[in-house]
Amino acid sequence: MITFEDVVKVYPGGSTAVDHLSLELPTGKTTVLVGPSGCGKTTSLRMINRMVRPTSGRVLIDGRDVAEQDEALLRRGIGYVIQHAGLFPHRTVLDNVATVPMLLGRTRKQARTDALGLLERVGLSAEFAKRYPAQLSGGQQQRVGVARALAADPPIMVMDEPFSAVDPVVREGLHREFLRLQKDLGKTIAMVTHDIDEAIKLGDVVAIFRQGGRLAQVGTPREVLANPADDFVAEFVGRDRGLRSLSFESAADLPVRPLSEVGDLELDDAGRPVGYGSFTRADSLRLVTDLAIISPAGIAVRVDAEGVADGIVRHHDLVDHLAARRREQP
Amino acid sequence: MITYLSNNTDVILAALRQHIVLALLPVLIGFAVALPIGYLGVRFPRVYHPLVNVCGVLYSIPSLALFVFLPVILGTKILSPLNIVVALSIYTVALLARTVADGLRSVDELVTQSATAMGYRRFRRLVDVELPVALPVILAGLRAATVANISLVSVGALIGVGGLGQLFTRGFQLFYLEPILVGIIASIALAAVADLAIVLVQRLITPWSRV
Numbered sequence: 118m119i120t121f122e123d124v125v126k127v128y129p130g131g132s133t134a135v136d137h138l139s140l141e142l143p144t145g146k147t148t149v150l151v152g153p154s155g156c157g158k159t160t161s162l163r164m165i166n167r168m169v170r171p172t173s174g175r176v177l178i179d180g181r182d183v184a185e186q187d188e189a190l191l192r193r194g195i196g197y198v199i200q201h202a203g204l205f206p207h208r209t210v211l212d213n214v215a216t217v218p219m220l221l222g223r224t225r226k227q228a229r230t231d232a233l234g235l236l237e238r239v240g241l242s243a244e245f246a247k248r249y250p251a252q253l254s255g256g257q258q259q260r261v262g263v264a265r266a267l268a269a270d271p272p273i274m275v276m277d278e279p280f281s282a283v284d285p286v287v288r289e290g291l292h293r294e295f296l297r298l299q300k301d302l303g304k305t306i307a308m309v310t311h312d313i314d315e316a317i318k319l320g321d322v323v324a325i326f327r328q329g330g331r332l333a334q335v336g337t338p339r340e341v342l343a344n345p346a347d348d349f350v351a352e353f354v355g356r357d358r359g360l361r362s363l364s365f366e367s368a369a370d371l372p373v374r375p376l377s378e379v380g381d382l383e384l385d386d387a388g389r390p391v392g393y394g395s396f397t398r399a400d401s402l403r404l405v406t407d408l409a410i411i412s413p414a415g416i417a418v419r420v421d422a423e424g425v426a427d428g429i430v431r432h433h434d435l436v437d438h439l440a441a442r443r444r445e446q447p
Numbered sequence: 448m449i450t451y452l453s454n455n456t457d458v459i460l461a462a463l464r465q466h467i468v469l470a471l472l473p474v475l476i477g478f479a480v481a482l483p484i485g486y487l488g489v490r491f492p493r494v495y496h497p498l499v500n501v502c503g504v505l506y507s508i509p510s511l512a513l514f515v516f517l518p519v520i521l522g523t524k525i526l527s528p529l530n531i532v533v534a535l536s537i538y539t540v541a542l543l544a545r546t547v548a549d550g551l552r553s554v555d556e557l558v559t560q561s562a563t564a565m566g567y568r569r570f571r572r573l574v575d576v577e578l579p580v581a582l583p584v585i586l587a588g589l590r591a592a593t594v595a596n597i598s599l600v601s602v603g604a605l606i607g608v609g610g611l612g613q614l615f616t617r618g619f620q621l622f623y624l625e626p627i628l629v630g631i632i633a634s635i636a637l638a639a640v641a642d643l644a645i646v647l648v649q650r651l652i653t654p655w656s657r658v
Contacts, residue, residue, distance in 0.1 A: 166564055193566030203561030207579045207655045220566050249655040265565075275564075 118144045119165055119273065119307060124174035126160050126330070134160040135330040138174070142322070144272075147299060147306040149320035151313055152353070157330030162309045165275050166195045178273065193217055196266030196274040196304070200282045202258040204250035210236065210261050211246040217269040228268075235264040240294055256287035263295075267302075276308040280315065292318060313354055317342065317361065325350055339365045363403035368396055371405065371438055373419050373428025382418070388425040395420040406435055451625040459614070463633055466610025469531050469603065470596040471641070476532070477539020478589065484540065485547025486573070495548060505541035510534060510602045531603045538599065539592045546588025550581030583656045586649045590642055597638040601630070611637075 119142040126135040135157040142148040150158040163169040164176045167188050176183050183191055204213050214232035219225065233243060239260040250258055259279065266274055280288045280295075296319065299306065310316055316323045317338040325341065327333045327349050334346040342362040345351035355361070376382055383391040394408035395418045408417035409432050419428045452459070488498040513534040518525045521533065554577050562576045578585075604612030614630030617623070650657070 168560070168564060189566045189568045191566075192564055195564075197561060197564035199557065199561060199564075201557055203555075203557040205558060205562070205576060205580070206555075207576075207582075207653065209655075217565050249658045251655065251658050 118142065118179060119148075119305065120175075120177040120180075121161065121164075122175045122177065124161070124164065124171045124176060126157070126164070126169065127172045133330055135164075135171070138330070138332055140324055140332060140335060142305060142307055144179075144305045145303040146321035147308060147319055148322040148324060149308045149310060149316040150324050150326060151310050151316040151320075152326030152333070153328060154311060156326035156328055158309045158326045159277055160330070161326075162275055162277055162307055165273070165307055166192050166197060193220055193269060194271050194273070196269075196271045198259075198262045198266045198274065198276040198279040200278040201255075202250070202262030204258055204261055204265070206250050208249075209246065210241070210248050210250070210253070213250065213261055214264045214268050216265060217271075221269055232264070232268060235268055236261075238267070238298070239264045254287075255283045256291065259283060259291060260294075263298075267298075272305060274304045274306045274308075276306060278309055278311070281310065281312070288315075295319060314361075317354075317364070325353060327353075360403065360406070363406060364401045366402035366442075367398070368400050368402055368405050368419075369398040371402070371419075371430060372434065373430055374434070376426055376429060379414065379416060379429055382426070382429070384426055387423075389420065390418045390426045393418045395424070395426065397422065402435070402439075405430060409435060448625055448628070452629065455626075459629060459633070462611050462613055462630075463637070465528075465608075466597070466600050466612075466634070466637065469528060469600045469608070469610050470535065470637075471593070473532050473535035473539050473596055474589070474593050476536040477592065478543055480536070481540045481543035481547050484544040486551065488544065488548035489551040495552075498548060499545055502541040502545045505537055510538070510599050511605060513537070514603060514606050526607045528608045530606070531600065531608055535596050535599060539596065542592045542595070543585075543588050546591075547581070547585055550584030550588070551577055553584050554580045579653075582653050583649070586645060586653070590645050593641050593645060594638045597634065597641060601634060 121138045121140040124135055124138045125133070127133050138157070138161055140148075140161075150162060152158050160169055164171055165178070165183065167183055167186075170184070205216070208216075211229055211232050214235055215225070215228035218228035218231060223231075233246060236243065236246060241257065241260055241264070245253070245257065245261075250261065253261065259282070262279070266276075280291050283291065292315070308319065313325075320338055322335065323338050323341050324335045325333045333353075334341055334350045336344075339362065341350065342354055342358045342365075345354060345358070351358070376384075382393070385391055389395075393412060393414075393416070396405050396408060397420055405417050409415055409430060415432045417430045418426050419430065421427050484498070488495040514530055515525070517523065517530045517533055518527070521529070523529050558580060559572065559577060562572045567576065600610045601612030601615060603609035604616045609616070611630045611634045614626040614633075618625070618627035618630070
């Protein structure tokens with residue numbers, strides 16, 4: 118667990134970057150610090166690995182004050198990923214990834230073997246190993262950055278806008294892999310972003326900062342969307358927070374109608390719908406709503422694990438379902 | 448020409464050897480001195496501008512004046528090759544200290560920051576990350592300093608120690624064209640070879656800069 122205890126950072130000249138921050142980042146979870154620029158989120162993040170010193174207050178990792186630990190040794194135990202990756206231009210991809218294990222005294226051979234495994238883990242084939250960072254796309258560099266941060270298997274990862282510098286399609290892919298990796302690895306992650314959608318998608322806990330370095334609200338993404346603490350948070354999470362909160366609702370209990378209700382529903386030989394968007398029980402209500410809205414007939418088709426259609430949902434079924442749910446849980 | 452070459456092979460080769468030593472020894476000394484000085488200019492930002500100014504002033508001292516003036520300060524004999532070595536070392540430092548500082552300053556801050564965040568201590572970060580990344584800039588300065596030194600050595604002939612430059616003085620004294628031609632050609636060839644050697648080394652040790 119990472120703990121901020123009444124942390125203040127005032128820069129020379131008097132501007133307050135972080136104003137009495139107290140926050141706990143739970144072990145094994147992703148905590149996303151999010152807020153507008155100048156809200157002190159990055160400054161706070163960089164206190165975890167002592168890149169920034171608090172003016173007062175303490176930052177503790179598992180109860181130990183980071184200020185009392187050797188800087189370099191502390192940092193070798195904390196994976197660090199930044200925007201644009203910050204890769205070493207003079208080292209191959211493989212040697213970039215091997216950096217921290219080498220610092221920790223592992224042999225070059227061992228570090229390189231491990232690095233090769235890590236590249237695969239972040240979705241890069243071995244052919245990238247011998248390339249230099251300048252030969253990679255932004256998305257590939259970011260993957261190498263993640264692999265480099267993971268190389269010494271640190272329990273903690275600090276990520277500063279790790280996915281901000283890539284285009285939306287690439288970012289989408291990186292998000293998926295991030296969630297997949299984190300499911301396997303269960304690191305304690307502190308991440309900074311200015312993008313509330315990213316925070317809600319990736320965070321187990323979301324900490325929303327406001328200008329002047331004050332914490333506005335901490336909670337699960339669901340809590341923050343459902344019950345914003347004040348107008349600032351409501352405004353920051355956005356007007357469509359109702360729609361977005363549907364991402365956390367499973368489509369598993371959504372009642373469906375028989376396929377026969379739609380006369381012209383076209384299925385292929387295997388029984389898969391043609392020309393209609395489809396969802397499974399594992400998808401979210403947000404996807405179902407989206408499908409129902411874009412479908413000219415106003416329906417979304419449910420499919421089973423093999424992609425075979427087994428029911429349909431109409432617009433008003435969704436409305437009824439949400440209304441019923443609201444009655445159940447006021 | 449051929450006759451001159453075959454009759455004077457020993458003299459020419461001796462001059463060439465002296466020229467190489469007088470030009471390249473200062474490059475090595477100057478580079479070794481410039482590294483820490485250049486680093487100071489980066490480590491302490493307030494030092495950078497004074498450093499650049501002092502280097503500019505040093506480099507603008509006429510070489511002949513320095514050759515003549517140094518014995519007074521060093522207590523060396525006016526004909527001692529040491530004067531040339533010290534003078535050219537000073538020029539090399541003046542050129543390279545600034546180049547080293549500029550090279551280190553050219554390293555992307557994201558790169559140094561991520562090195563620090565990964566647990567590099569200052570010295571190892573300098574050796575493992577900053578200097579290698581600054582190499583293309585530093586080596587460009589080294590090429591300039593090497594070629595400049597090779598041409599400056601000849602001026603030393605005016606005070607009696609000047610490698611291939613002695614072929615010029617002899618040619619002028621005897622109104623004899625061949626030694627002058629040989630001296631010019633050898634001097635240019637030496638500069639070209641030294642430059643090429645550095646380029647080749649650069650290609651070898653900074654393969655990443657060409658991708």
